[in-house]
Amino acid sequence: MLQQRRDDIMKLYSYWRSTTSYRVRIALNLKGLSYAYCPVDLVAGEQSEPDYSALNPGKGVPTLVLEDGTVLTQSLAIIDYLEAIAPEPQLLPAQPLLRARIQAAAHTIAMDIHPVNNLRVMTYLKSQLGMDSAGQTAWFHHWMTEGFAAYQALLPGGTRFSFADTPTLADICLVPQLYNAHRWGVDMTRFPRLLEIEEHALSLAAFDQARPENQPDAS
Missing domain, CATH: 3.40.30.10 (Glutaredoxin)
Incomplete structure (x- = not known):
């Protein structure tokens, strides 16, 4: 209800x-x-x-x-x-090329990684296709690793966050997906840049307060 x-x-x-x-x-x-x-x-x-x-x-x-x-x-x-x-x-800059690059990185998370790993997909793999827990984990790790490799390759150097010294839409999409990666035990040693971004982001109150464990329905 x-x-x-x-x-x-x-x-x-x-x-x-x-x-x-x-x-x-x-x-x-x-x-x-x-x-x-x-x-x-x-x-x-x-x-x-x-x-x-x-x-x-x-x-x-x-x-x-x-x-x-x-x-x-x-x-x-x-x-x-x-x-x-x-x-x-501002989460997206007015400058057209940088705006497009930030959106491309955000879409790598939101459209390439997330749709094949969300709860309804994982439930379907188990209930309809008979995939066991090990198979589900392997599936998740594969698509997360593929997506993170693409994301990291899109990033410029020398910025605190993905594309700037302040968070953009790309970081807003990245940090929650990293939470899932840690939860599922994805090997993140290939992605030091992403872990640095995550550390910077979670030091900000806006990101910290949004963490799953800080929500009223967390269990």
Whole structure:
């Protein structure tokens, strides 16, 4: 049953371990936007309950409900909206080439790694294709390693974060995926640059407060 929350601030329907929700939490925090946290237990299947699927037909998280009741879904679309209504700090630069490069790196995480490793895919591999835990882990490690190698190759040198000395959309996508990599035991020795970025990011309150273990539904 979805929890009813106050309507004078935005409501974020989220799951503590969801990397897509994690992205949006970081963006909201960086921009200093207040929101009410509304947990959706993906493991328990709450995303498929009628009241939630009416809100988000994709039956996933995050979902952001604005103060006027307008519903937004898909993490990158939500972050794009937040960038438009709260331009500072800037997550995507105006300079066209750098903007495109940052988006390409972000999409490497959001469109190449995440879709083949999310909960619904892993559940399908197990329940419909009979893949055991070892097979699922191998699958996850393969696609994570492939994606991280591509991401790291896209980065310039000499910046504190992926493309600048302040976080961009690329870092907002990277850090949650690194959380998953650590959780699944991916060998990260090939990716020292990514681990340096992660260390810088998690030293910031906006990233630290968005960590899965710091969410009210963490278990």
